[in-house]
Amino acid sequence: MSTNEIATREEESAAVSTYLNASPPTESELEAWARDAIAISNIAANIATTSLAGQYRGKPDEVTAVILAGHELGIQPMTSLKSIDVIQGQPALRAHAMRGLLQSKGHEIELVESDDIHCVMRGRRKGADEWQQVVWDIPRAQRLGLMGKDQWKKQPKTMLINRATGEICRLVASDALHGMPYAAEELDGYAHAEIVPQQAPLSVATITAPTPPAKPQQTVATDTYSVSRADTTDDASDGLWDEDAAANSTDWPDVAQPGSAA
Numbered sequence: 001m002s003t004n005e006i007a008t009r010e011e012e013s014a015a016v017s018t019y020l021n022a023s024p025p026t027e028s029e030l031e032a033w034a035r036d037a038i039a040i041s042n043i044a045a046n047i048a049t050t051s052l053a054g055q056y057r058g059k060p061d062e063v064t065a066v067i068l069a070g071h072e073l074g075i076q077p078m079t080s081l082k083s084i085d086v087i088q089g090q091p092a093l094r095a096h097a098m099r100g101l102l103q104s105k106g107h108e109i110e111l112v113e114s115d116d117i118h119c120v121m122r123g124r125r126k127g128a129d130e131w132q133q134v135v136w137d138i139p140r141a142q143r144l145g146l147m148g149k150d151q152w153k154k155q156p157k158t159m160l161i162n163r164a165t166g167e168i169c170r171l172v173a174s175d176a177l178h179g180m181p182y183a184a185e186e187l188d189g190y191a192h193a194e195i196v197p198q199q200a201p202l203s204v205a206t207i208t209a210p211t212p213p214a215k216p217q218q219t220v221a222t223d224t225y226s227v228s229r230a231d232t233t234d235d236a237s238d239g240l241w242d243e244d245a246a247a248n249s250t251d252w253p254d255v256a257q258p259g260s261a262a
Contacts, residue, residue: 119160
């Protein structure tokens with residue numbers, strides 16, 4: 001065995017001894033994540049039984065996933081449940097939580113102007129001198145087909161702010177958002193912090209044609225009574241009078257026909 005081989009084995013043995021004698025033993029990021037996931041899962045099972053779980057009540061697996069997602073962003077467990085929504089299988093921060101997250105890290109996000117027809121928001125990365133600015137207005141929302149959605153009709157000001165928030169946060173500090181670059185309000189099927197079920201397209205069979213105005217029924221006068229054709233005809237195949245039905249029918253007043261004198 002050469003001198004180099006002996007030196008290499010001695011280095012390997014020393015490295016193993018250092019690892020085994022570490023107090024506490026060092027662990028990889030993945031091992032630390034797995035340990036946290038197990039602890040969070042145990043807690044989530046209890047949280048999911050309470051009303052504090054909100055939309056995740058009765059769903060311990062989703063509670064675990066939401067808390068883990070928030071943990072990676074540095075958000076506390078209960079805050080995560082109020083700040084993160086799962087939309088189409090993906091976690092997404094609500095707009096106010098996204099803005100607050102960046103501000104907590106020293107980035108600046110400011111609302112410049114806002115009303116029902118436009119919103120101006122600006123942001124500046126921590127330590128930067130230049131501001132970046134975004135504008136969201138109703139014409140822009142119309143071009144994207146957003147104005148047909150219920151919340152855009154009811155709360156245009158709020159929805160414009162949500163859209164502007166998502167865009168400026170991505171421009172200023174997308175690295176702080178990790179795997180959640182879009183505000184929940186930006187995603188399809190979502191409106192004002194509530195998940196809205198997707199509606200199936202209407203089929204032709206479900207479309208009800210407008211009902212035409214009722215036409216006065218023609219009456220047939222007899223010596224002793226007037227009867228309605230609809231009540232006194234027999235089966236449509238023969239078009240004959242049903243004498244029994246005619247005899248038992250109620251006397252109906254004559255109805256003036258269109259174009260005749262009232």
